[in-house]
Amino acid sequence: MASGQLPTFPELLNPLLRALQALGGSGSIEEIYDKVIELERLPDDVVSQPHDAEKSNQTEVGYRLAWARTYLKKYGLLENSSRGIWALTAKAKDIDELNPQEVVRTVKALERKDGENKDAPSAAPHEVSQEQEWKEKLYTILTQLSPAAFERLAQRLLRESGFTQVEVTGRSGDGGIDGRGIARIHGLMSFHVLFQCKRYKGSVGPGEIRDFRGAMVGRADKGLFITTGTFTPAAVKEATRDGAPPIDLLDGSEFADKLKELSLGVRIEKIEVVRIEDGCFDSI
Numbered sequence: 001m002a003s004g005q006l007p008t009f010p011e012l013l014n015p016l017l018r019a020l021q022a023l024g025g026s027g028s029i030e031e032i033y034d035k036v037i038e039l040e041r042l043p044d045d046v047v048s049q050p051h052d053a054e055k056s057n058q059t060e061v062g063y064r065l066a067w068a069r070t071y072l073k074k075y076g077l078l079e080n081s082s083r084g085i086w087a088l089t090a091k092a093k094d095i096d097e098l099n100p101q102e103v104v105r106t107v108k109a110l111e112r113k114d115g116e117n118k119d120a121p122s123a124a125p126h127e128v129s130q131e132q133e134w135k136e137k138l139y140t141i142l143t144q145l146s147p148a149a150f151e152r153l154a155q156r157l158l159r160e161s162g163f164t165q166v167e168v169t170g171r172s173g174d175g176g177i178d179g180r181g182i183a184r185i186h187g188l189m190s191f192h193v194l195f196q197c198k199r200y201k202g203s204v205g206p207g208e209i210r211d212f213r214g215a216m217v218g219r220a221d222k223g224l225f226i227t228t229g230t231f232t233p234a235a236v237k238e239a240t241r242d243g244a245p246p247i248d249l250l251d252g253s254e255f256a257d258k259l260k261e262l263s264l265g266v267r268i269e270k271i272e273v274v275r276i277e278d279g280c281f282d283s284i
Contacts, residue, residue, distance in 0.1 A: 050202060056139055167181070179197075194224070195223070213247060
């Protein structure tokens, strides 16, 4: 693919295959995403492009990788578990290079044969339509919250996650520090944590991470940066830079997953299915 240009999803088929091979044959969506960016050396301005800044915090690269995963699964080279782990199939182990056009033609032929109509430009891969529907709705709500309300939500999330003495400061001129708390590990160890909440549409860059670190030096053991958006690869590198105080990152997708896990404004509804067992009444 051309350097500095946003790759199409067919152009991501081989990078996706190589990323999984480099990961040992399997990986989470996040691991695959990071490995593709690393192997293809995609620049920050490409990686930071949002798919739809008004509706979602997903990047365009992430969205197109979802298409690539869907096509390779239908092509028989990928499989995924209920835990969100994607893996190469036995058929994929002997493949070094794919013909992207051949993959697209084959999958579309299968879809026509199965009577599926997924050629519409607005159609989304099954995994995207299921996962992103509720996250897009939540993203819209979160980005419309006031800064103070978002800080209180982050405070509640940290408390529900086991933090103690969580307080929101939110003072101007405090280097962007919005609050503090104590993270307890198995009831034996504790870390003083400063956190920043950024209700943001787009990507957080390394500059914001450096500013946050500068404000927290000497005041806490760790930092936690929470955003409704995403982090650029450069921001991720800056957060884990050797010799610097560590900063953990929680992006919008992970924040949504945590709200779902803790049932904070996100509820999972299970549908009851009733089946009649043939012959079961004969023995009564």
